[in-house]
Structures are given as C-alpha cells and as structure tokens.
Amino acid sequence: MTEQNKMIANDSASVTQHDDRVKEMYCEECANHGDGYSTAVAFCVDCVEYKCVTCLKYHKRETQTHIIQDRKKMPQSFYFEKCSTHPQQLIKFYCSVCSKEACQICKDNEHVNCRDVNHLSTLASGIQKSKDFKDLQQNLDKLYADIKDTEKLLNVKSEVVDKQEEKATETCKEHKDKLFKAFKQLHQDLIEDFNMKMKETIERLKKERLELVEELSEKDRKFKNKITKAETDMKEQVASTNTNFKVLRSEHLYLVKNLKVLTSDLDQAKKLGQNCELFIKLQLAKQMCETLTTKY
Ligand SMILES: [Zn+2]
Ligand SMILES: [Zn+2]
Ligand SMILES: [Zn+2]
Ligand SMILES: [Zn+2]
Incomplete structure (x- = not known):
C-alpha cells in the first residue's frame, strides 16, 4: 500500500479494507495470463500497464525504450471497476x-x-492539484456560499412572508368580524325600527278606535235625545189634542143641551102665545146657532 493510500485509509473510520482506494494494484500481465494476482511495482507508460517485479524485469529486456514509472511515480489512483460490455476487462x-x-x-x-x-x-x-479541480472546488465553494446566502435570504423572506400571511389573516379576520358585526347591527336596527313602527301603529289605531267609540257614543246620545224629544213632543201634542177635544166635546154637549132646552122653551112659548118670551128666546137661539156654526 502506498503512503498516500495508507493516509487515506487511516483518514476515516468508514473506509474499510473492501474500499477500492486501499487495494493494492496488481500486475495486469500476470492477471491476463491467469497467473493470479501479483503486487504491481511499476507502470509502463507506453503499454499503459502495471507490472510486477518479474514481469517488469522481462518487459525491460524486451522493450528497452518504453517509459517505466517506478512504484513511487506510478499512478496511484487505482480503478477496479470492470467493463459492463466486457466483464473480464478493467x-x-x-x-x-x-x-x-x-x-x-x-x-x-x-x-x-x-x-x-x-x-x-x-x-x-x-x-x-489540477486547476480544473481547484476551479471546480472554488466554484462549488462559491456556489455553496451563494446557496447559503440565498438560504439566509429565503429564511428572512420566509419570515417576512409568514408575518405578512399572519397579518393578512389577522386583518381578514378583523374585517370579517367588523362586517358580521355591522350586518348584525343593521338587522337589529331594522327589527327595532319595525317594532317601533308596529307599536306606533297600534297606538294610533287604539287612539282612532277610542275616538270612533267616543264619536259613535256621542251620536248615539244625540240620536236618543232626538228620539226622546220627538216622542215627548208627540205625546204632548196628542195629550193636548185630546184635552182640546174633550173641552170642545163637553162644550158641544152643553150647547146641544141648551139648544134642546131652548127649542123646548120656544115650542112652549109658541103654544102659549107668549110672544115677548118667544122673541127673547129666538134671539138666544140665533146666537147659539151662530156659535155652533162657527165653532164646529
Ligand atoms: Zn507479472
Ligand atoms: Zn511497455
Ligand atoms: Zn471516444
Ligand atoms: Zn469494454
């Protein structure tokens, strides 16, 4: 294992013996010839192949011009993945x-x-150590910093948005409450107004009824008075007529009686030839006849 790979291996506890980075590179020539795995000690740049001690020795004999990199200089990042199309090939x-x-x-x-x-x-x-990698890392760092900034900005904005939302919700609720209250008040007012009008109308009708009752009562009283007066007048008239009639009748009867007496006296005076008597009685009879004719 190279120093660098040892370093990488010890670097992290998560890196295991199965990790590709800690594997030793093996001689590709031995592997290709089915001779198992031998530790690679060098790399032929021209053949692009890792070599073990033995293969390197023979390779140097056969190809003296090939550039060979020793164990320290050979590429250290080994890649052990096999080709998906050619599974035997690295x-x-x-x-x-x-x-x-x-x-x-x-x-x-x-x-x-x-x-x-x-x-x-x-x-x-x-x-x-490449510029590409450094640039990429720088770009990534910058990108990461940008992302952080953006995140901060978003957090701030999110807070603002949250507050705005909260405020909007609150305002909306306040507005809604106000509207409901006003609407309720309006309805209440309408009902109260109606109640007032109803009360006034009832009062007015009661007053009108009272006036009507009074008016009718007055008319009733006047009518009764009129009828009573007419009745009294008629009764008085009838009574008066009766009285007059009775007086007249008695006067008539008296006159008739007197006339009979006078007629009898006249007959007596005529029979007896009492002419002076007859003259006086005749004057009386004339007066009596005159009275009866004018009165009845
Ligand atoms: Zn070999
Ligand atoms: Zn070679
Ligand atoms: Zn190509
Ligand atoms: Zn392939």
Missing part, C-alpha cells in the same frame, strides 16, 4: 471526446478514431 481509459469510460477492447473498437483517450489513473493522479 476500465482503464476515459475518452474525453465521447465523455465515456472504456476498457482496452472498447478503446480499440469504439474510440479508435477519438483523439483524446487517456489512461484513467494517469488522468486522475494529478486531479487534486
């Missing part, structure tokens, strides 16, 4: 043109015309 390359990972077979087949296909571990080795 993913060793990255094509920047296609933005895709590739194994050796993929590289030879799909990216043969791509200009920018590089060894993934070599690309990754300087990543932490």
